[in-house]
Structure formats: C-alpha cells, structure tokens
Amino acid sequence: MISCFDLSKQFGDFWAVSGVSLDVQPGEVLVLLGQNGAGKTTTVRMLTAVLSPTRGWAKVAGFDVAREPAKVRSSVGVLTEQHGLYARMTAEEYLDYFGQVYGLPSEIRKARIVHLLEYFGLSSVAKKRTGEYSKGMRQKLALARALIHEPPVLLLDEPTSAMDPESARLVRDHIADLRSSQRTIIICTHNLNEAEYLADKIAVIYHGKTIIQGTLEEMKLRLMGPTEYEIRLGGEWSMEKLNIPDGISIISRGSHGFTFQVEDPLGRNPLLVESLTKEHIPVVSLQEIPRSLEQVYLEAMSRVEKGESL
Secondary structure, X not given: OEEEEEEEEEEOOEEEEEEEEEEEOOOOEEEEEOOOOOOHHHHHHHHOOOOOOOXXXXXXXXXXXXXXXXXXXXXXXXXXXXXXXXXXXXXXXXXXXXXXXXXXXXXXXXXXXXXXXXXXXXXXXXXXXXXXXXXXXXXHHHHHHHHOOOOOEEEEEOOOOOOOHHHHHHHHHHHHHOOEOOEEEEEEOOOHHHHHXXXXXXXXXXXXXXXXXXXXXXXXXXXXXXXXXXXXXXXXXXXXXXXXXXXXXEEEEEOOEEEEEEOOHHHXXXXXXXXXXXXXXXXXXXXXXXXXXXXXXXXXXXXXXXXXXX
C-alpha cells in the first residue's frame, strides 16, 4: 500500500530527508519515530504529494507521488498536528465542505457525515460551531474529515499531541479500530506508549535516514538480544550445582534466583523447570523481564549517536 526507496528532500544546501525506505502492507500500522527535526513530517508530506522528492521514489496506493500527485492526494486521509478547523463552521458544515472538495455526491456526503459524527461521538454537537469544541473534540472531527472520502491510506502526524489523557485515549482507541485489511496507517508520534499500543511495525528516522525498522519483537532481538527471564527459587540451592540446559545464558545471579537469556523459551524454559524440580529446588516464579519500546528506541539512539552500526 505504501512503498518508497531512498526518498529524499533537499531545501537549499540542507537535506531534510536523505534516504528513507519503507514498505507498508495493507492492514498494517507503521509508526515513525525520531527526534524533532529528524525528517518525519517532511517524509509524510512527500507521501501525500504535498512535496516532491528531490531523489528517490514513493508509491502510495499504487500511485507514484511525483507522476500522479492528484491520485495520491485522493487516496490519502491526513491528520496533522495543526488540524486547521474552521471555527465558525458547525461540524456538519465542515464535513460537508470537505466532502464537496473530494467531489462526493450529496447523498453519499450526507450518509458519511451521519456515520462519522456518530462513530466519533459528535452527533450531539453536530450543529455547534467547531470553535466551541474541546481539544479532543476538534481532533476527533479532524480525524472524521480525514476519513470523509474513505481513503485506503491514513497519514497521522502527532494525532494526540497536547491532549488530556482521556481525550488522547479516545482518539487512540478510534485509530486502533480503523485498522482493516483495506486500510494502511502511518503515524508520526513522540508518544512511545502510544506507538507501542498501535504499531504493527516501527521505523526510526535519524537525521533524515531510516536507521532501523521492523516489528517491536524484531527490534528487541536485534538491539537487546534474546528474551530475558527472571527465575526465583526457594529452599537451599547452589548456582554451581544447578544443571542448566543448553541454550540458556545466565546474565546475573542473586541469593533468591537468577536472570537469564534464551532464544527458544518455549523449548528451553520447561527443561529448566524440570531440571530444578528433579533436584528438589522449589521454583517460586518464572517470568519474562519486560522490555519496552522506550528501551529499544533509546538503545537505537545511543548506538547511532556513537557511530555504531545497528
């Protein structure tokens, strides 16, 4: 649904984006992460055919962003941090106006407006001017506008920026509900918890380049090694006398147990518990040590800033 290779944009002597390559399949949610100024928003603007690439190519919904910009723009729904609502319009008027911009017939516009206002919980305020809306209501209306023409691609730039926690959760849940086999979503965000909740795949952009991408589990394995577990033991035991199965690497040990890494937890962990049981050592608990997207992202940033390969 979205594919680009070596996508780059130069402004004067400055390369805002220099070598972004992505491949997003139908039904996937890709989250773009990166520092301020990394090139995320410029990348989205090229994918929406607002900016023309200086180098490289991109296709969105099968259309080339450089050669078929009008078809690209008709295939995407865009939500930006500055959503640009018209404060004097009601929600109905606002959505009807953009439905006309996209060339939707009157009956189809009316049906979609009713559906979207109901879907986002805005039916009761449909005739209020949008200038009276809260931040969360405005963001939901902007998301409804992005969906008015039922685009196969959604590009969302900081969709919950500066929102209160409740409004942000509502918008985030709506975004999660929008994934389907016919729709692909790209999200730019600084909210790592939000990214972890929504993303099927993640791409990290640094100084205009994609430095790593994949699923969260793939990135954990690549940057932090095999999954880590902590096992707590009871009774009398000695580390030196334990029969540790092959494939388990001890990381640290303490008076109540030890931590270890294992590439095949489904196969190796039961063997470890069986071995300890045979030695009459009580296993109090065995649990995976959580590794968050924040840890993965900070590790990637740390390595790239040191000039290390990922």
